[in-house]
Amino acid sequence: MVDDTAAGNSIQRNKRLLTRALAVCGAMFLFGFACVPLYRIACEHVFRNKIYNTADSAKGFRVDESRWVTVQFVGNVNSQLDWSFAPEQVTMRVHPGAVNDAWYDAANKAQTAIVGNAVPSIAPSQGSPYFNKIECFCFTEQVLKPGESRRMPVKFVVDPKLPKTIDTLTLSYTFYNNRPATKKLAEQTQATQPPNS
Amino acid sequence: MTTHATAHHDDHHDDKPHGFLHRWVYSTNHKDIGTLYLIFAFIMVCVGAAFSGVIRTELMKPGLQFVQPYFFNEMTTMHGLVMIFGAIMPSFVGLANWMIPMMIGAPDMALPRMNNWSFWILPFAFFLLLSTLFIPGGAPAGGWTMYPPLSIQGGDSVALMVFSIHLMGISSIMGAINIIATILNMRAPGMDLLKMPVFVWSWLITAFLLIAVMPVLAGAVTMLLTDRYFGTSFFNAAGGGDPVMYQHIFWFFGHPEVYIMILPAFGIISEIVPTFSRKPLFGYQAMVYALASIAFLSFIVWGHHMFTVGMPLGGELYFMYATMLIAIPTGVKVFNWVSTMWGGSMTFEAPMLWAIAFIVLFTIGGFSGVMLALVPADFQYQDTYFVVAHFHYVLVTGALFAIIGAIYYWWPKWTGRMYNETWAKVHFWWSAVFVNVLFFPQHFLGLAGMPRRIPDYNVAFADWNLVSTIGAYGMYLTPFMFFFILWHSKKHGAPAAARAWEGAHGLEWTVPSPAPFHTFSTPPVIHDEDLAHGDVSH
Numbered sequence: 001m002v003d004d005t006a007a008g009n010s011i012q013r014n015k016r017l018l019t020r021a022l023a024v025c026g027a028m029f030l031f032g033f034a035c036v037p038l039y040r041i042a043c044e045h046v047f048r049n050k051i052y053n054t055a056d057s058a059k060g061f062r063v064d065e066s067r068w069v070t071v072q073f074v075g076n077v078n079s080q081l082d083w084s085f086a087p088e089q090v091t092m093r094v095h096p097g098a099v100n101d102a103w104y105d106a107a108n109k110a111q112t113a114i115v116g117n118a119v120p121s122i123a124p125s126q127g128s129p130y131f132n133k134i135e136c137f138c139f140t141e142q143v144l145k146p147g148e149s150r151r152m153p154v155k156f157v158v159d160p161k162l163p164k165t166i167d168t169l170t171l172s173y174t175f176y177n178n179r180p181a182t183k184k185l186a187e188q189t190q191a192t193q194p195p196n197s
Numbered sequence: 198m199t200t201h202a203t204a205h206h207d208d209h210h211d212d213k214p215h216g217f218l219h220r221w222v223y224s225t226n227h228k229d230i231g232t233l234y235l236i237f238a239f240i241m242v243c244v245g246a247a248f249s250g251v252i253r254t255e256l257m258k259p260g261l262q263f264v265q266p267y268f269f270n271e272m273t274t275m276h277g278l279v280m281i282f283g284a285i286m287p288s289f290v291g292l293a294n295w296m297i298p299m300m301i302g303a304p305d306m307a308l309p310r311m312n313n314w315s316f317w318i319l320p321f322a323f324f325l326l327l328s329t330l331f332i333p334g335g336a337p338a339g340g341w342t343m344y345p346p347l348s349i350q351g352g353d354s355v356a357l358m359v360f361s362i363h364l365m366g367i368s369s370i371m372g373a374i375n376i377i378a379t380i381l382n383m384r385a386p387g388m389d390l391l392k393m394p395v396f397v398w399s400w401l402i403t404a405f406l407l408i409a410v411m412p413v414l415a416g417a418v419t420m421l422l423t424d425r426y427f428g429t430s431f432f433n434a435a436g437g438g439d440p441v442m443y444q445h446i447f448w449f450f451g452h453p454e455v456y457i458m459i460l461p462a463f464g465i466i467s468e469i470v471p472t473f474s475r476k477p478l479f480g481y482q483a484m485v486y487a488l489a490s491i492a493f494l495s496f497i498v499w500g501h502h503m504f505t506v507g508m509p510l511g512g513e514l515y516f517m518y519a520t521m522l523i524a525i526p527t528g529v530k531v532f533n534w535v536s537t538m539w540g541g542s543m544t545f546e547a548p549m550l551w552a553i554a555f556i557v558l559f560t561i562g563g564f565s566g567v568m569l570a571l572v573p574a575d576f577q578y579q580d581t582y583f584v585v586a587h588f589h590y591v592l593v594t595g596a597l598f599a600i601i602g603a604i605y606y607w608w609p610k611w612t613g614r615m616y617n618e619t620w621a622k623v624h625f626w627w628s629a630v631f632v633n634v635l636f637f638p639q640h641f642l643g644l645a646g647m648p649r650r651i652p653d654y655n656v657a658f659a660d661w662n663l664v665s666t667i668g669a670y671g672m673y674l675t676p677f678m679f680f681f682i683l684w685h686s687k688k689h690g691a692p693a694a695a696r697a698w699e700g701a702h703g704l705e706w707t708v709p710s711p712a713p714f715h716t717f718s719t720p721p722v723i724h725d726e727d728l729a730h731g732d733v734s735h
C-alpha cells in the first residue's frame with residue numbers, strides 16, 4: 001500500500017532524528033565536563049589568573065629602588081578546619097623586583113592529624129598578575145599532627161611592571177581542610193599502626 | 198483500518214482505550230498526555246505556592262515568628278525547583294502536546310511511546326525531590342541554583358535532588374526530541390515551515406534549547422554529586438577546584454533555561470492577540486527571526502548572573518553589552534504585538550485580557566532586566582529583592598499569565614464547552630491586582646538593600662514586606678478560582694462551536710469542539726483562511 005511506505009519513511013526519518021538528537025545531548029553532557037579544562041585554560045592563558053598553584057621564577061627582574069610598594073598579609077581559616085593560622089608580619093614595604101620573605105604560622109588544634117591546603121588571593125585583582133610567588137606553603141599540602149605547629153615561608157617578587165596606580169597589595173590566604181587527603185592519611189595510619197589493645 | 202475497532206464499540210465515535218490504566222498510564226495519545234502534563238503542573242503550582250506561603254508568612258513581619266531559618270531556606274530552594282521544573286516547564290510541554298499536532302495537521306506526536314515515558318518519569322522525579330522534606334537533614338536548602346560549597350553541605354538530600362534533576366532532564370529532553378521530530382517530520386502537506394503558527398515555531402526553537410542545555414545541567418549536578426560522595430574536587434578549592442566554575446556551568450544552562458520558560462509564552466501571545474484583534478499577526482517573519490535571535494543570544498550572556506564574582510573588566514563589559522542586545526529582538530516582539538492590536542476590532546474576552554496583561558507586565562520585567570544588566574548598577578542589586586521582583590515579573594506575569602491565557606483560549610477546543618466569562622474576568626482582575634501588590638513592592642525593597650533568601654530583616658523593610666505578603670494571600674485564592682471556573686465549565690458550560698472564537702484562524706479550529714480523540718488521521722487540505730497568520734504570500 002502507498003500509505004505503508006509513507007508511514008515507513010516517516011518512521012525512518014523519526015529514528016534518524018532521534019539518534020541525531022541523542023548524539024547532540026551526549027555531546028553537550030560531555031561539554032559540561034570539558035568546561036573543567038577549558039575553564040583552567042581560559043583563566044590562566046587568556047585572563048592570566050592563576051587558579052592552580054604553580055611556582056613562578058623571578059624572571060630576572062631589575063630592582064626598582066625608586067619605588068615602594070606596601071604588601072599586606074591576611075590569613076583566614078575555613079570553618080571546617082580546626083587550625084589557627086596567622087601572618088607573622090601584618091605589612092611589609094618592598095621594592096618591585098626584589099625578592100622578599102614573609103612568614104605565616106599555623107597550628108593544629110584538633111585531636112587528629114589533618115591535611116590542609118591554602119588558597120591564595122591578591123587584592124586588588126588588577127595587581128594579581130604582577131605578584132609572583134617563588135616559593136610558597138600553598139604550593140603543597142600541609143600535614144599537621146595533633147597539636148603540631150609550623151612556621152611557613154612565602155618568597156615573593158613584585159613585578160616592576162605593576163601599574164603605577166597600585167601602591168598597596170594584599171596577599172590573603174584561606175586554609176581549607178583537604179578532606180580526601182585527611183581521610184586517606186587516617187586510613188594509612190590505622191593500617192600501619194596495629195591497634196594497641 | 199478501524200473496522201474491527203468500530204465493530205466492538207457499539208456507540209462510541211472515538212476508540213478511546215477503556216479503564217484508568219489503559220487510558221492514562223499506558224497512554225500514547227497526544228491529547229491525553231497533554232492533559233496529564235497540565236494536571237501535573239497544576240498540582241505542582243499548588244505545592245510550590247504552599248512553599249511560598251511559608252516564605253511570605255515568615256516575612257510578613259521582621260523577626261523570626263514561625264519557622265527556623267534552615268527550614269526557611271529549604272522552602273525557598275524547593276519553591277524555586279518545583280515552580281521551574283514542576284509547574285512552568287510541564288505546562289508548556291502539556292500545551293505543546295495538545296496543540297502542536299492539531300496546529301500542523303499531524304495525527305499525533307512523532308514518537309508516541311517516548312511521549313508516554315517523558316510524562317510518567319516526572320511524578321517519580323518529584324516524588325524523589327519532595328521526599329527530601331521528610332528525611333533526616335531535611336530538604337536541599339542551598340537555593341535553586343545549587344551553588345557549591347553550600348549546596349553540598351547538609352544531609353543526603355543532595356543525592357536525591359541530583360537524581361531528581363537527572364530524571365527531570367531526561368523527561369524534558371525526550372519531550373523536546375519528540376516535539377522536534379513532530380514539527381520537522383509530521384507537518385501536513387502545504388504547511389511549510391514559514392506558514393506554521395508562531396506557537397509551533399516558538400516550541401521548535403525552545404526544543405532545540407532544551408536538548409542543548411539540559412545535558413549541561415545534568416553534567417553540573419553530576420559533578421556536585423561526585424564532589425560530595427566520591428572525593429572529586431571539581432568545585433572544591435581545597436582540592437584544587439573552583440566553586441566559581443560551577444556558576445559558569447550552571448548559568449550556561451541557566452540563562453537559556455529562562456528563555457525556555459518564556460519563548461513558548463511568546464508563541465501563545467502571538468496566537469491570542471491576532472484572534473481578538475481580528476487581524477493577522479503583524480510582522481510574522483520578524484517574529485520568527487526575533488525568536489531565533491533571542492535563542493542564539495541566550496547562549497552567550499550567562500555572565501550577567503555573575504558580575505560580582507570578580508570577573509575581568511573586559512568580561513563584565515562584554516556580558517553587559519551582549520545582555521542588553523537581547524532587549525532588541527524582545528522589543529521587536531512587543532512592538533509587533535502592539536501593532537497587531539493597532540486598528541484592530543478588539544474584544545476583551547479572558548484570553549485577551551491575560552495576553553494584554555502579559556505584554557504590559559512582562560515588559561516591566563524586561564526593563565528591570567536591562568537595569569540588572571548594567572554592571573555598575575548590578576553590584577548594588579545583585580542578591581537583593583530587586584532580582585526577585587525581576588524574575589517574578591518575567592515568570593509569573595510573563596510565563597504563568599501566558600499559560601493561563603492559553604488554557605482559557607483553547608479550553609473550548611479541548612472540552613467543547615465555554616467557561617463563564619464573568620467569573621473568568623473576576624479571576625483575571627483579581628490576579629492582575631494582587632500579583633502587582635505582591636511583586637511590585639519587592640522592587641522598592643531590593644533598591645533599599647533588602648537581601649534575598651533571608652528569613653529575618655531590618656525593621657526598615659517592614660512596611661513593604663507586609664504589603665507584599667497581603668498580595669501573596671490574595672494570589673493564593675486564584676488557583677481555587679481557576680479550578681472552580683474550569684470545573685463548572687466542564688459540567689455546565691455552554692457548548693462551544695468548532696471555531697470557538699470569531700476571529701480565530703488555524704487548523705485547530707477546523708476540527709469539531711471538543712476535538713475528537715483522533716484528529717487529522719488523514720492529512721487535511723489546507724485553505725488559506727485556515728492559516729493562523731492570514732498573509733500567506735510571503
Ligand code: HEM
Nearest residue numbers: 455458459501502524563566567569570579580584588591
Ligand atoms: C530583556 C531581557 C532580560 C534581561 C536583560 C535580564 C537580565 C537579568 C540579569 C542581569 C539578571 C541577574 C541579576 C543578578 O543576579 O544580579 C537576571 C536574573 C534573572 N532573570 Fe533575567 N533578564 C531578562 C529576561 C528574563 C526572562 C525572560 C526571564 C525568564 C522568563 C528571566 C529570568 C531571570 C531569573 C530567574 C533570574 C534570577 C536567577 C537567580 O539568581 O535565581 N529574565 N536577569
Ligand SMILES: [Cu+2]
Nearest residue numbers: 452455501502
Ligand atoms: Cu540570565
